[in-house]
Amino acid sequence: MRLFVGIPLPEDVRARLGELKGGLLGARWVEPENLHLSLRFIGEVPGGDEADIDEALATIEAPGFPLALSELGFFDRRRRVHAVWAGIGMSEPMVRLRAKVEQALVRLGHEPEHRKFKPHVTLARMKNGSAADVSRYLEAHNGFSTGPFDVGCFTLYRSHLGHGGAHYEALADYGLEN
Ligand code: 3AM
Numbered sequence: 001m002r003l004f005v006g007i008p009l010p011e012d013v014r015a016r017l018g019e020l021k022g023g024l025l026g027a028r029w030v031e032p033e034n035l036h037l038s039l040r041f042i043g044e045v046p047g048g049d050e051a052d053i054d055e056a057l058a059t060i061e062a063p064g065f066p067l068a069l070s071e072l073g074f075f076d077r078r079r080r081v082h083a084v085w086a087g088i089g090m091s092e093p094m095v096r097l098r099a100k101v102e103q104a105l106v107r108l109g110h111e112p113e114h115r116k117f118k119p120h121v122t123l124a125r126m127k128n129g130s131a132a133d134v135s136r137y138l139e140a141h142n143g144f145s146t147g148p149f150d151v152g153c154f155t156l157y158r159s160h161l162g163h164g165g166a167h168y169e170a171l172a173d174y175g176l177e178n
Helices: 011-018 049-058 092-107 131-140
Strands: 002-008 027-029 036-044 065-067 069-077 080-088 120-130 149-151 153-160 167-175
Touching (some): 002 049, 036 153, 049 167, 065 092, 080 131, 120 131
Antiparallel strands (some): 002 036, 027 120
């Protein structure tokens, strides 16, 4: 099964993000219930391994923290856009939580994640999106932000890949301390 660790978003925040849908040719918008912040992609694991991962994640102790979304942006490769996202201001508690998740997974024998962490909420995916179109879209939503919201847990997700796009199933939530 395909797993990742993320932070779920409150319904009102997902609703605000839902208002950003549309106005971008060739974009496949993420369904509101799938909107999340990825902390650590795990990938395919043999069935049964999720129990060990769950056990390891459940031992993590970390404080809750506020987050706010601001500034839209995109990921591209050779000037072709493949994802449009809402960014997250750097948050020390979030970075420390991510480090604890990373440590727990590496202890279980997973490969360390070498890619730089760029916290974001993917809003849309594109195949070969035009940078000019995306720039116009971003300009139209210039100044987008949400007020801060409290992050009280992180979640182990299972990703079900299907023809209509991925669907994410929350397998377990792990509470953060107040
Ligand atoms: O949170 P977002 O939507 O940015 O793109 C995938 C998605 O990211 C990413 O993990 C999240 C849940 O599927 N993902 C997929 N394959 C990946 C890989 N090989 C990956 N992240 C890193 N390495």
